[in-house]
Amino acid sequence: SIEPAQLWSWQRATKPILGDNFHRNYSIRPQKVPSAPVPNCIVLHITPPRSTLEDRLQEEDFLDEACALAQTLGYAVPVREILRLRAIHPKTFIGKGKVVELRGLLRATDAILFINTPRLTALQQRNLKELCQTEGVKDRISVILDIFGQRARTMEAKLQVELAQCKYALSHLVRGASAGYEQQRGASGTGFMAGGGEKALELRRRQLREQSKVLQHKLKTVEKRRMEQRKHRRQPTVSLLGYTNVGKSSLLNALTHSHAVSVEDRPFETLDTTTRALFLPSVGASALLTDTVGFIRQLPLELVAAFRATLEEAVSADLLLHVRDASTLGTPLFAEQYASVDKILRDVGTPEHLKHSVVEVWNKVDLLTNKQRDQMARVLAGAKREASSPDVVLVSAQTKEGMRELVRMIGDRLVEGGFLQPAETRGADKKSSCEKDGKKHMCYSDEEGKQEVLSSRTENMSNKKAVNEVDV
Ligand SMILES: Nc1nc2c(ncn2[C@@H]2O[C@H](COP(=O)(O)OP(=O)(O)OP(=O)(O)O)[C@@H](O)[C@H]2O)c(=O)[nH]1
Ligand SMILES: [Mg+2]
Structure with a gap:
């Protein structure tokens, strides 16, 4: 048998136990083997079999992310490994x-055991539990669902997570000792009588279906209430979207000079939507800035479905700020995260929803070396000359670098989109002074307090060419 202490040296991977990139992307430290609770x-x-070269190049990053997910859930990771499957075994997966x-x-x-694959079938999970003699065999979906279950705070988020869990449980009902629905009285031989396990299974299925209906009904009520509140908002809306852990909440805090949202170096710190007013000095008006749940590669469909209303609301803001982690520039992760976010936005938004301006906000630039910055600036200057390239603002929520430019960009794009009127076109009689952060600002409100929509930009994030290939 293997002594726990030996596990550190047991690893097959040539890389250190948590990979080179781990500490760059997540600062959760590996904890040593079981000293405790x-x-x-x-x-x-x-x-997976027939994986692409790109997948194989990124497998260490994917493993890092999987470990971060396990650690977010409160586990220590004594052993981590990459397994290149030549074929999927239908009964046991591996x-x-x-x-x-x-x-x-x-x-x-x-x-x-956490097998980082999108989904194990109910049968594979049951067989693995029995063969490995453990109660805990999780796939990527169940780990993410558990994290969401732990972290949801608002009523709406809790209902959304419960609904997703319910749908997952429905798709994973299976007979067997480990599942608790064993065939107590068999139909074997006779062929027509359902066993006790079968009945219990059918009962559980019915319960889950009913629970799911009740949850959907409750969610509709909560969503309706939120939509009503939204109707009364008169300011334009701006959403922070992006991969998990890229610094969306840090940006909301930095832009609104608050500590409204909790910030942690781990995936899915934010699940609940937070909205704060953002004053735009160049326009003399405010917009509403919203931070919401982050995206991840292979986000479970159950969660996308359950969080659809939240995601749709975020996507249908007047301006989208797609936050990206600039410290991953030059690694495949940078493009991979972009692709994941783009995919989820397409899944959630109908083309109508995506007809909005997108500004890319490359955060964490404080982590780049001067040389990397120079190279990045050159590439971006080149990309700027192409009409198809998106607007990119380089910022650091930590050092506040680039914040002014970002706020100016938000104002400009909202004016261009017709969601706010430019300061100079407003009459002097419409100017008034308002107080914010203890300072006097010039504020503007249009006639009858309404915003007149002059035009609407119809640019699609997906139509924009991604600036991913920055060779730094
Ligand atoms: N060095 C550096 N770290 C940053 C910056 N912005 C955020 N971080 C760190 O990145 C980690 C994640 O930040 P969050 O703001 O929680 O990220 P998020 O995108 O809201 O993450 P989720 O809510 O989990 O989706 C935290 O440890 C932050 O301190 C930055 O500009 N520079
Ligand atoms: Mg957050």
């Missing part, structure tokens, strides 16, 4: 030899 989790990242090996490891570390 922190439960352990063995993380196995799966590179090969029998690997299962036996894992059983020993799981026993030695008293851990659960």
Whole structure:
């Protein structure tokens, strides 16, 4: 048997236990094997058969992300490994030899198993639980659902997560000892009588369906109330969107000079939507800035469906700020995260929803070296000359670098889109002074307090060429 302490050196991977990139992207430190109540989790990242070269180049990053997910859920990760599958085994997903090996490891570390693949079938999960003799076998979806379950705070987010969990449970009902629906009285031989397990299974299915209906009804009521509140808003709306952990909440806090939203170096810190007023000095008016849940590669469909209203609202803002982590520039992660966000936006938004201006906000530039910055500036200057390239603002929510430019850009784009009137076209009689942060500002309000929409920009994020290939 393997001594827990040996596990650090047991790794097959040539990289250190948490990969080179781990500490750059997530600062959660690896915790040593079981000294305590922190439960352990063995993380196995799966590179599927016929994977692309790109997938194989990024597997260390994917493994880092999987470990961060496990740690966000409160697990220590004593063992992490990449497994390149040559074929998927229908009954156990991974090969029998690997299962036996894992059983020993799981026993030695008293851990659960997290297989980082989008989805295990109910049968594979049940078989793995039985063969590995563990209660805990999770796939990527169940880990993400558990994190959402832990972190949801508002009534709406809680209902959304419950609905997603309900749908997941419905798709994972299976007979078997580990699932608790064993065939107690068999139909074997007779062929027409359903066993007790079958009945229990059917009962559970009905319960879950009813629960899901009740949740959907409750959610509709909460959403309706929120839509009503939204109707009374007169300011234009700006949404912060982007991959998880890129610094959306930090930007909301920095832009609105507040600590309204919690910031942590871990995925899915934010699940609940927060909106704050953002004063735009160049226009002399305010917009509403919203921070919301971050995206992730292979976001479970159940969650996209449950969070549809939240995501649709975010996507249908007058201006989208797509926040990206500039510190990943020059790595495949930069383009990969862009592609994931773009995919989710397409999934959520009908073309109508995506007809909005998008500004790319490259955050965390404080982490770049001077040389990297120079190279990036040159590439961006080149990209700017192309009509199809998006507006990019370089910022650091930490050092506040680039904040002024970002605020100016937000004002300009809202004016261009006709969501705000430019300062100079407003009559002097419409000017008034308002107080913000203890300072006097010139404020403007249009006739009858309404915003007149002059024109509407119809640019699609997907029509814009992504600036991903920055060779730094
Ligand atoms: N160095 C540096 N770190 C930053 C910057 N902005 C955010 N961070 C850090 O990045 C981590 C994630 O920040 P958040 O603001 O929580 O990120 P988020 O996009 O809201 O993440 P989720 O809510 O989980 O989707 C935190 O540890 C922040 O301190 C920045 O400009 N520079
Ligand atoms: Mg956040």
